[in-house]
Amino acid sequence: MESILSDLEKRILAVLQKGLPLTLTPYRDMAGEIGIEPEQLLEVLRRWDADGRLRRIGAVVSHVKVGLSVGSMVVWEVEPDLVGEVGRTLASFSQVSHAYQRPTSPSWRFNFYTMVHGADSDEVDRTVRQMSKACGVKKYCQLHTKRELKKVPPTYIMGR
Amino acid sequence: MDDMDRKVLAALQHDFPLSQEPYKVIAEKVGTGVEEVFKRVRALVDTGAIRRLGASLDSRKLGYRSTLAAVRVADGDIDSASAAISAYPEVTHSYLRNSEFNIWFTLIAANEARIAEILEEIRLHLSLDSDDILNLPVEILFKLDARFNAAKTQK
Numbered sequence: 001m002e003s004i005l006s007d008l009e010k011r012i013l014a015v016l017q018k019g020l021p022l023t024l025t026p027y028r029d030m031a032g033e034i035g036i037e038p039e040q041l042l043e044v045l046r047r048w049d050a051d052g053r054l055r056r057i058g059a060v061v062s063h064v065k066v067g068l069s070v071g072s073m074v075v076w077e078v079e080p081d082l083v084g085e086v087g088r089t090l091a092s093f094s095q096v097s098h099a100y101q102r103p104t105s106p107s108w109r110f111n112f113y114t115m116v117h118g119a120d121s122d123e124v125d126r127t128v129r130q131m132s133k134a135c136g137v138k139k140y141c142q143l144h145t146k147r148e149l150k151k152v153p154p155t156y157i158m159g160r
Numbered sequence: 161m162d163d164m165d166r167k168v169l170a171a172l173q174h175d176f177p178l179s180q181e182p183y184k185v186i187a188e189k190v191g192t193g194v195e196e197v198f199k200r201v202r203a204l205v206d207t208g209a210i211r212r213l214g215a216s217l218d219s220r221k222l223g224y225r226s227t228l229a230a231v232r233v234a235d236g237d238i239d240s241a242s243a244a245i246s247a248y249p250e251v252t253h254s255y256l257r258n259s260e261f262n263i264w265f266t267l268i269a270a271n272e273a274r275i276a277e278i279l280e281e282i283r284l285h286l287s288l289d290s291d292d293i294l295n296l297p298v299e300i301l302f303k304l305d306a307r308f309n310a311a312k313t314q315k
Contacts, residue, residue, distance in 0.1 A: 004223035020213040024183055024198055038180050045178050055216040059172035062211050091303035099302035107291040147256040150246040154268055156224055157249055
């Protein structure tokens with residue numbers, strides 16, 4: 001399936017993914033950059049907001065600075081029949097920011113993924129033990145990050 | 161960080177107003193002047209408390225496809241494998257993790273065929289068996305707290 005965006009929407013996406021300029025009138029400045037009226041930009045963003053294409057616009061905070069310095073990806077091997085129930089339990093933890101079911105393969109048996117946050121790794125470890133106890137899944141693994149190899153904001157490549 | 165900083169930060173983290181004068185809307189909400197709000201936002205950016213102001217988009221609803229992928233490579237091949245993977249603009253994050261599958265990365269592309277094409281190119285480039293590369297698109301989303309989108313991961 002090819003991109004379903006109009007040319008105007010593609011231009012807006014291209015400027016939006018660079019982040020909002022730190023000015024008093026960010027929408028006017030972004031609109032100016034792509035040669036449209038501020039209200040045209042806001043109209044598209046309001047439509048995207050209403051139909052769910054835009055989740056939110058806002059500040060991305062540094063978790064180090066706001067006291068949630070550690071995040072850990074934890075993968076779980078959940079019985080396929082129990083994924084719904086276990087998934088809801090794991091997602092209900094306030095320390096969990098992301099929770100997904102993903103496929104397995106012959107060389108990889110884990111099917112449920114959570115990002116767990118805490119002030120330090122001990123706190124994360126404690127939360128993970130509580131999560132295991134709450135959902136009854138004992139087969140899990142914390143995939144500690146040894147090194148960040150690349151990090152850019154989500155990038156939408158145009159025109160393929 | 162004082163109470164007003166925290167109020168401003170909370171207002172920015174939730175819905176940044178879709179308005180021609182967004183800081184005026186926030187100023188009214190937190191009960192101070194627009195100049196004061198903007199000054200504090202600048203300071204929060206300068207100190208690094210705010211990494212960026214940006215949009216969190218649903219790539220699937222925009223017609224794009226994304227996935228989480230992983231490869232298992234020998235320790236000696238990590239740097240060259242990392243370079244080959246990171247070279248794709250479609251690769252947005254990549255991490256070295258302490259797991260049998262040691263390089264994990266996320267991809268956003270215009271369609272599933274392009275994702276498959278990139279993963280196959282990476283597999284061939286690194287001389288991997290099909291068992292050594294995982295393509296793990298989300299099957300069911302249980303939770304996504306967008307405020308954590310750029311969370312730092314454990315060192």
